[in-house]
Amino acid sequence: MVQGVQIHSSVAPKAQAEILTDGALQFLAALHRTFQSTRKTLLDARDDAQRRFDSGVPLDFAPETAHIRAEPAWHCAPPAPGLEDRRVEITGPTDRKMVINALNSGAKTFMADFEDSSAPTFSNMINGQVNLRDAIRRQIDFESNGKAYKLSEKPATLIVRPRGWHLDEPRVAVDNAPVSGGLFDFALYFYHNAHELVKRGSGPYFYLPKMEHYLEARLWNDVFLFSQSYIGIPHNTIRATVLIETLPAAFHMEEILFELRNHSAGLNCGRWDYIFSFIKKRRADRSAVLPDRKDVTMTVGFMDAYVRLLIQTCHKRKVAAMGGMSAQIPIKDDPKANDVAMAKVRADKLREVLAGHDGTWIAHPLIEQIARPVFDAHMLGPNQYHVRREEVRVGAADLLNTAVPGQLTEAGVRENVSTALAYVAAWIGGNACIPLNYLMEDAATAEITRVQLWQWVKYAARMDSGEPVTVELVDRLIGELAPGVKKLVAGVKEKDLEVAVEYLKGQIRREWASEFLTSDLMPYLAIADGVPARFQKSAL
CATH class of the missing domain: 1.20.1220.12 (Malate synthase, domain III)
Incomplete structure (x- = not known):
């Protein structure tokens, strides 16, 4: 029992006993008590910003940080071990079979997802932590229905996506208030695995979702500094890639990198959430009504502008500019339809690598065989930081362009x-x-x-x-x-x-x-x- 901490569920008792240890809960409580007030303030600021957008105040680049965008000398941290080459990243939930298959897929990295592809039942969240702990220690092998699942000799580098700042974890309370879902996911993974990851030549790596302002990135950076000191590993050991998947964040790309610069591993085009945010943030704007979902592609004006700005920004600061997810998956029972679907994937990945992306996302192990050859053919080194895209000029009007054919x-x-x-x-x-x-x-x-x-x-x-x-x-x-x-x-x-x-x-x-x-x-x-x-x- 940890003072002030309440666990309101017991759906996975054995896993909970292994993961919700006194030490882990003390760490989580320390994070909550240190950062919850700031988190609440930042979430209130989101509401204030939305009211401004609804009243007709347009989104724009922040004037108070113009000096950060104009200063050419600062750069982010160099790639950490295992993150030098990220040409194909596979993503998916944290169930045991998925973790093994993803780590064995041939992809360079695996983003284990506690967010959009995981329903946050307490069993899913806790067992996911067990699975990642076991994978890191190479103790995850198991058999099911007569089939053996075994980790390969050279698995992908593990990256973890905790939940966003907006989500609570209602099954755990500190001082009678639910903890942040993001801090819950981060704290348990970091506490149980950071030392082991460093010992094995890697490190605690994260994907950070749903941010809307550079101050939200500053909060994560403060969490990182606190956490590294708390468990006694060197500062700047953590690396984090930020998903630019909200419209406001597109106006804060350089500032987000600046806030996380000693922990930064780059930015990612979170394309589907970005479209969602584009609609939501411009909800009071009749001119922002979009056509059928299938017509809102990566080549329409506002999406193309966002991609070009992200690549330029990342390479200016010498970090990875990661591409997004193609939604197509293999079609086993229809070869012709599968050929059409895989051609779409191939075209999407070719567009990304030629634009200057340093890697791309896939959701199915078989797609690795489509995506990797495209990047191998056009990205001869581990990344494309040298593709500076200095010709790119993206203004606020480009990011807000609602001209979408369809x-x-x-x-x-x-x-x-x-x-x-x-x-x-x-x-x-x-x-x-x-x-x-x-x-x-x-x-x-x-x-x-x-x-x-x-x-x-x-x-x-x-x-x-x-x-x-x-x-x-x-x-x-x-x-x-x-x-x-x-x-x-x-x-x-x-x-x-x-x-x-x-x-x-x-x-x-x-x-x-x-x-x-x-x-x-x-x-x-x-x-x-x-x-x-x-x-x-x-x-x-």
Whole structure:
């Protein structure tokens, strides 16, 4: 028992005993007591910023940090061991089989994800920590259904993505307040593994999601400095790559690198969350209504500007500019369709490497065989920091450009309804990474479907038929498509589907779409995990 710390769930007793040790909980409590106040202040600042955007104040680069952007002399830390070459990074949840397959995939690194591709049941979060601990110590081998899963001699370098600043961990409280989900994930992984990683020639490496301001990066840097001192490893041992996956963060790229410069491993184009954020942050702007999801590609104006600025910024500061995820996955039972899908992946990776990216993301081990040869052919060294892109000139208007070719179609509305229902139902059931129509959907892509439906209804956007998207139309499609969800996703329960239906109907009727579906739905997981009512919702 650690003073002031309460554990409100006991769904994985053996794993909890191994991970929620007194030492780990004391460390987590120290982080909470030191940084929770700042976290709350920064989250309040997000709300203030949104009110400004809603009133018509445009996003722009911060004038108070112009000197940081103008100063050519500062650079970030050199690549840490295992992060020199990141040409292919595989991502996925932290279940035991996935961890082994990802580490053995041939990819240079594996981003073990406690965020968008993991439903944060307490069992998933705790067992994921056990799996990563065992993988680091090469004690993760197991057998299932007569098949042996064994770690290879040279597995990928491990990088961990904790949850974002906005999410709570309601199963653990310090001084009667839920802890930050991000600090929970970070603290347990760091406490149990940092010394072991350093001993093995690597280090504690992280991906940091959902930030909106450079002060949020400063908070992470302060956490890193505190944590390295707490357990007694040298400062600057940690490395962190920041996902630029919110529209405000695109205006703070250099400042984010500056705040983390001694711990920085670069930036990543979190493309799907970025589209979600583009819609959400410009929710009061009728001109920002986007067409069908499939038409919002990486080559449209605002996405292309964001990519070019990210590559230029990273290489100016000598860190990695990582590309994003192609959603396509292999199609086993249709060779022709698979050829078309893999051609899309190949084209996407070729666009990235020719633009100057230093690596790319994949979601399936077989995609490594598509992505790696493209980077091998066009990136002869370990990175492309020498591709400075000094010709790039990206202004605020480019990042806010809403000229997106494409149409709004009933097929697009139907696809969004079906995907949103299927994902929400699966997420409540504990599965946050689902294949749908040969695309890998996670929270980020589901968020696009949710806010697009809200946006189309809010502004009565007209489909190519001339018919507007209305509450009545979406309700009708929900009723029509909901019965088929259980065929799309194995294991979806009727009660979870009912929640998904009511949730989506509620979202399209709101004045403003809510911030995150993961925050909205977390109480369902908390209830299932036995959390007392007063901790089931955020205390922020």
